[in-house]
Amino acid sequence: MNSDIFNLIERIANMLRYESRNQGLQLGLLPVQQEALYYLSICNRYSDTLLAVTDYLGLTKGTVSQTLKVLESKGLIEKQKDLTDKRITHLKATQAGLFYLAQTYPATQFSHMLAGLSEQEHLEISSALKTLLLHYQTSTGRKGFGVCQNCQYNQTTDSGFVCGLTKDTLSEYDVTLICREYLT
Numbered sequence: 001m002n003s004d005i006f007n008l009i010e011r012i013a014n015m016l017r018y019e020s021r022n023q024g025l026q027l028g029l030l031p032v033q034q035e036a037l038y039y040l041s042i043c044n045r046y047s048d049t050l051l052a053v054t055d056y057l058g059l060t061k062g063t064v065s066q067t068l069k070v071l072e073s074k075g076l077i078e079k080q081k082d083l084t085d086k087r088i089t090h091l092k093a094t095q096a097g098l099f100y101l102a103q104t105y106p107a108t109q110f111s112h113m114l115a116g117l118s119e120q121e122h123l124e125i126s127s128a129l130k131t132l133l134l135h136y137q138t139s140t141g142r143k144g145f146g147v148c149q150n151c152q153y154n155q156t157t158d159s160g161f162v163c164g165l166t167k168d169t170l171s172e173y174d175v176t177l178i179c180r181e182y183l184t
Contacts, residue, residue: 032063056145075094148163
């Protein structure tokens with residue numbers, strides 16, 4: 001049974017990568033550049049640094065640094081110095097970067113396929129994949145990079161949300177993004 005699950009996930013992942021790569025190459029980006037840009041479009045302010053991108057992609061700092069330089073030269077990302085700690089540089093997807101992603105993520109055929117599923121099928125698949133991801137992250141000890149709203153640090157207050165780790169106020173938008181400090 002374990003090999004069946006692995007084979008199904010690997011096949012789906014391969015099909016998604018193939019379609020996204022083809023769409024991306026037609027628009028002038030290599031797969032690693034697409035992946036870095038996508039990550040920067042879904043991560044929060046604690047996770048938009050060179051080191052976080054490196055951790056997320058599982059690549060070397062040099063490879064990621066070169067990838068980010070290409071994205072910046074194409075106007076798809078921009079660097080911003082942290083307002084309180086000038087040693088930190090944040091990386092943000094630009095409007096052009098977000099426009100690019102809207103054309104390539106999620107892959108077109110995958111989106112069409114999802115639209116054909118029932119609401120019940122969506123819920124069942126989503127629930128099963130969340131459970132699988134949680135177990136996999138727990139067994140490997142790899143950083144979660146999970147969605148903030150599901151994190152143990154996320155605290156709801158009368159005035160909104162607060163990160164229990166950083167004590168920073170979070171907006172409704174902030175809690176929809178992924179974070180490298182995610183704790184299950």
